Amino acid sequence: MKLPTGQQPPQPAGQTPISPARAATVNAAGADNPQPSARQQLDALQLANRQATLARVAEIINRQGQATSEVLLDVRGKSLLVEAAIGNTRLETGDWVKVMRAGNELQLMGKLAPAQETGIARALVQHMPWQQNLEGGLTKLLASLSQGLKPDPSPGQLPSARPSQPLPEAARQSIQQVLARLPASASLMPGSGRQEQPLQQIKQWIAESGLFAESRLVQTPSATLPDLKLAVGRVITALLTQQGNGPEHFNRLTPLASPELVQAPLNFPQASPRAPAQSANGEATTVGQMLRLLAGMLNRITVNQLHSQVLTARTGGDAPAPLSTLLLELPWVTPQNEPRVAQLRLEQYPEDRGTQEQQHKASVSEWRLSLAMDLDEAGPLHFDVALRQQSVSARVWAEKQSTLRQVNEELPLLRQSLTDLGLDVTDLECRRGTPQASATRLEHRLVDTRA
Incomplete structure (x- = not known):
């Protein structure tokens, strides 16, 4: 699912935008091995609609020249398998991406530039x-x-x-x-x-x-x-x-x-x-x-x-x-x-620190x-x-x-x-x-x- 026509995702500071912007759909297992629905999996991450967070690409699965790939994301310490169509942007295991929940899908908002940690x-x-x-x-x-x-x-x-x-x-x-x-x-x-x-x-x-x-x-x-x-x-x-x-x-x-x-x-x-x-x-x-x-x-x-x-x-x-x-x-x-x-x-x-007010106090x-x-x-x-x-x-x-x-x-x-x-x-x-x-x-x- 693409973003609305003419609307580009915001580019995080110091990061590389994914182009064209695409959606990542949470993958559900077959009937023989029932898994929670996409909505249940996203709710379990405590991710509200239109809320963005960072995720790490833990593994890329079945990438055989297809338009879509299965990507295992590490989101808030939990693994999440998604089907992602990411256009010309190349994702590698270990990359950090910014994702946002849009209904029961995750939209890939941007890919972080290589960190100092990589070198x-x-x-x-x-x-x-x-x-x-x-x-x-x-x-x-x-x-x-x-x-x-x-x-x-x-x-x-x-x-x-x-x-x-x-x-x-x-x-x-x-x-x-x-x-x-x-x-x-x-x-x-x-x-x-x-x-x-x-x-x-x-x-x-x-x-x-x-x-x-x-x-x-x-x-x-x-x-x-x-x-x-x-x-x-x-x-x-x-x-x-x-x-x-x-x-x-x-x-x-x-x-x-x-x-x-x-x-x-x-x-x-x-x-x-x-x-x-x-x-x-x-x-x-x-x-x-x-x-x-x-x-x-x-x-x-x-x-x-x-x-x-x-x-x-x-x-x-x-x-x-x-x-x-x-x-x-x-x-x-x-x-x-x-x-x-x-x-x-x-x-x-x-x-x-648990609240916004506490963030302004001396740590x-x-x-x-x-x-x-x-x-x-x-x-x-x-x-x-x-x-x-x-x-x-x-x-x-x-x-x-x-x-x-x-x-x-x-x-x-x-x-x-x-x-x-x-x-x-x-x-x-x-x-x-x-x-x-x-x-x-x-x-x-x-x-x-x-x-």
């Missing part, structure tokens, strides 16, 4: 298969300080046939700088969070995690900034210089990847399996292997940067979305000087923090904390029964510490197991996480 997602998917676990990478970097690296073997020569050589001085200094600034497990004692110095340390660790490397370079153009991502780059440059190679050689290397990050690249936070212990007398890594490992570590940090951008840029639909999301991994060292990694997810959610954000780590004796731990103005709630998950018992014994001290900070503790508990992870979906069919 970020494309860059993200290129790095995801080649991520190297930061804990395993840092372990090998630390071992290289004492073991050195072996030169790459000549064709037909075994790697063990050549003796290891000390690291270039520039690479050694960069690795030592990173290790010197990593937090130690003994640096934060119970109750120290109320002191100013530990809070400043935490801010420093987050700032130097590598997630903000580019923005820090813009503010302070210095190649010697203490930053994990920049330090990895300095080690790479030193190794390439020692071999007489330029940056183009590094770009041709295939990065090393960790299997668990290939199988579940977007689950965050999730404590990674413990990296195998590095023996002090073990065989040294070759320069080429170390460069591939460093490339995988750079990809891991880059994936966290791009993933944060995708989640922050994602808009549309009616489900509340975070105003901003940060995904970062914070390396730290044990008393035995062994690297470990804690995964942190920080999200800011807007106020849930109150809710901050949600998820932290996952795997401790030697306590095992995997997961923390979920929510802060809204002065109200805070926290939940701790522990896999080991002994750890669960110990955490429950410490909860009164945690409650008192939060109260001393002026916070109203609304909920505080510890549970056995792990929380159900919320899988991230990349739109535009770049990654199919439904398989």
